[in-house]
Amino acid sequence: MGTTSEKNWEPKIVAFLCNWCSYAGADLAGVSRFQYPPNIRIIRLPCSGRVSANMILDALRSGADGVLVSGCHPGDCHYISGNLFARRRFALLNNLLEFVGIEPGRVNFSWVSASEGEQFAEVVKEVTDKVKKLGPSTRLVKRIG
């Protein structure tokens, strides 16, 4: 229900959060009432290792202006090493994104633990600011009709 008119444009950001750290961190932000911009929609996944390159590309294709992937800090993964696979996967994906012309700052990765409510609110603020500066994403958006 966001509007695409230049003036009132607000970025749409999709966040993939792992259930054990970052989703819990997002809950803690709420419990502690740390406010952050309402431009984010969270998809809860078991682990950041569940996030594939395809999912990020699909988010951009379906019109997201920004993507945030957040998992447990290295070493804290509930599933031992899922976040490390995620990290490797995204290091590679970054090269591809750059190659196809996706600006740095549209796709973001962070580590937020279950005890970092304030940190989560900060990350959302930062990512929203970054994407706002970049403007609407047009590169991969499906244009039908």
Next chain:
Amino acid sequence: MSNKKNQQGNTGALSEVSGSVLVVGGGIAGVQAALDLADSGFYVHLVEKSAAIGGGMSQLDKTFPTNDCSACILSPKLVECGRHLNINLLTLSELVSLEGEPGSFKAVVKQNPRYVDPDKCIACGTCAEKCPKKVVNEFDMGLGKRKAIYLKYPQAVPLKYAIDAEHCIWLNKPGRCGMCEKVCPSKAINFDDKPTEHVLEIGSVIMAPGFKPFDPSKLDYTGYGRLPNVVTSMEFERLLSPSGPCMGHMERPFDGKEPKKIAWLQCVGSRDINRACHGYCSSVCCMYAIKQAVIAREHSESGDLDASIFFMDMRTHGKEFEEYYNRAASEGVKFHRARIHSVLPSGENDNLRVRYAGEDGEIRYEDFDLVVLSVGLEMPQQAIELAAKAGVSLDADKFIVTDPFKPVSTSRNGVFVCGAAAEPKDIPQSVMEASAAALEAGRILAPARWKDTKKKEYPPEKNVYSEPPRIGVFVCSCGINIASVVDVEAVTEYAKTLPGVVLAQNNLFTCSQDTIDQMEETIRREGLNRVVVASCTPRTHEPLFQETLRNAGINKYLFEMANIRDQDSWVHQNEPEAATEKAKDLVRVAVAKVRGDAPLPYNSVKVTKSALVIGAGVAGMTAAVSLADQGFPVTLVERKDDIGGHARKFYRTWQGNPVQDYLASLVDTVKSHENIDLKCGVSVKGVSGSVGNFTTVLTDGTELKHGVSIIAVGAGSFKPDSDSRWNYLYGKNPNVHTLLELDQKFIAEDSSLSGINQTVFIHCVGSRVPERPYCSRVCCTHAIDQALKLKELNPDMDIFMLYRDIRTYGQRERLYQEARAKGIIFIRYDLENLPAVTEEGGNIKVTVKDPIIDAEVELNPDMLVLATAVRPKVDVHDLAKFFKCSIRADGFLMEAHMKLRPVDFATDGIFLAGLCHYPKPMDETIAQAQAAASRASIVLSQDEIPAESITAQVDPRKCTGCAVCTEVCAYNAVSIDEATEKAVVNEAMCKGCGACVAGCRSDAITLKNMGNEQIMAELETIMDNW
């Protein structure tokens, strides 16, 4: 402890020992104790004197230090308790007598008539609407009215009306009214209801009668009862509560005006031996006053509420309390160090004038719109009578007597106590003790585990494969937590338009028992085959709703939640429109997700019935013995070569009990226990597996299989570095000691101590400072007790205490009073004016500014004692990584929930106890260790526990056998079948992380109910309408 050592082998007692326990008191402590016992194989009779369980916590608005909504976190526990197959809830009941011995008691319980048949009452409220008799509502602390037929509070468990016999017109004059009987649609009213007597055969008893807020009407100086705008803290709690008399709009009780300036007066009915007759500190009032000030400022419409707290010592000694205090102060709550002389009317608008002495000694007057009295906690008269009936002793303050080394045991064998009835305490401490009491009550009945319990049977599940989706959406207002920001009506209407949704409704509290029951009925009636709840976070509430689906014959995986509170209304408080749009988006996505969900099988795994306890200090040893006594094999691992931990350095507890004698017998029990395998000089090298089946490798190469783990690795003590500003000549002058070093002199009976003429103690050395903001909780009491010991050795010794706030919480206050009476001098300092310690020719000189006389004081002590901070261990990080536990910024381990799960970690099957959680004295450490053992017993007493159902699945038609999945799987759950050359998943080992799914090149692996297509559908649904 040693006399129970062989009890678990004594199976001959099976026929005699009862498998049931009586819990008296249905507050949070009683409820937690009942749940722990019922979940670990015992049948519980829970006796509550009022019409519903919930106790004092149900009356609170928010809880400190997380500002969690009290009803929101309590409600799921109450519902669980009310629905538990092995808890027999007896409301309106009281204990009449208790006879017998541990293992076989006979209790007589009298149940008063409800005059409403609970089996027929549907809680529609028609009776209360028509009832002509208005009665003062005690749940709202007398600030509101209810009817003579009433529901105790909106989320009451059981959700059944009751008639107040004292006020009912019919019961006092039969034939006069009877309106409720006429209008009740289910014919539930029974005026002929009579008291019933239950004779219960039980093996042990837990007393949890709770507290009563102090009644300040006898304290004339407060103006309470005379001046309309003087309220107690419990009354103010109701004024803030969304279910309170003014629906959460903060108003003055009589004129309904919003107060702009509020004062909180601390220590009303506490720390007052003259007028209130209560010498003890009530422990919780400082924190709840700060919380009320913070929340009141949030409630205030203009946002500029002037909040002042008048206090003597700020006692924020719990986990995260000091940080909360600092944050409140920085956000503008004012703190005045003064005890109020009097509260006077100020002439206009019923405002109030407060007279107090400022820190400079000047008398000041300040006007307020509202004065809140931070009243203390005391033992209710009924609880005093109850203690007499149960045959347990009370102390001089009328609290139930316990032993520091057996913190939940009363004077009568087989009768245990938890919560505020043993000493004023906060909710986490009460919950800890509740689990500890459950452990103790169950330990003596271990042979009779599962003897008296019933087994849960679910109705057969409906096969929904062939049906089109029929989705029900339940949108929660959460009181005003969601509804004050999000337009819940609009969200509900929107939900009705979504594909597959056949029903959407809005509820005040979706997690309350009535809504849960109604949801179950709605699922059946409407033939729903999928459900979405839009409320708080699935991390806490998903299990409750999933259980409801199962009870209604629907597979529990056909359920989704939309988190419109924690991740919406609470984080977009000033953007109601955007928050409402976001709530609609979240509901739309949840509906799209649930449409694609498939029913999944309920998997389970066998439990390895043994425990690993890490750390052999008092906490670890207590936990190990507690489990071993119940017959569970325990491996106790200690990194050092000898056991005992910190306690080896302690002289006595604050109650005066020698620690070394106790420690020696505990060490002896541990070393000789047949179920404890003690391993010293080793530590943990690696951990794999999950609840029920862990495998831990130790540094000596041993591989241990265990079902649960308890982490009790303790903490270290802060040793001031020579260059830090907290050094105070430590390590440089031989007469400067830490508290523990002085204790060792006491243990060694060092005769030189009695020759000392002057001793100075400096408090808060390294605690409550910018680099370590927390309070170390134990040092005030420890230092004062040491000062008293020095006075015993040499009554003429001059002793000075340089302190910031004296935090002798609870009954420890007695020591502080004694110290003052014995002439120990207390001089307060603050962070800006630290005491200066210098040395001249080996003599120590301490200079400090005394704020009372406003002058520098010079002291020349023979001995300087530093109350140094308790510091978390640095190497706990490795252990936390092995077990996937979180660590807080201050270095202490982070429990699953600060209030209600104080010994659990977020990861199942791992528990914590002792100083690695937070600094605490020995009695609290022992209680916490027993609590951890209780929680662990719940797992160990089951043969099987539920296992992951959301597992990976291979489509062999797509699989190319590339084996990437086998490499990314951290659990070795995927392998390549040699015959087919395709990947196969071992479901028992799969944890459902989805790493293999994301790694698969051919899209051949999917995660059940979280496959690529489902996530893509979620994505598209989000973007479609946004």
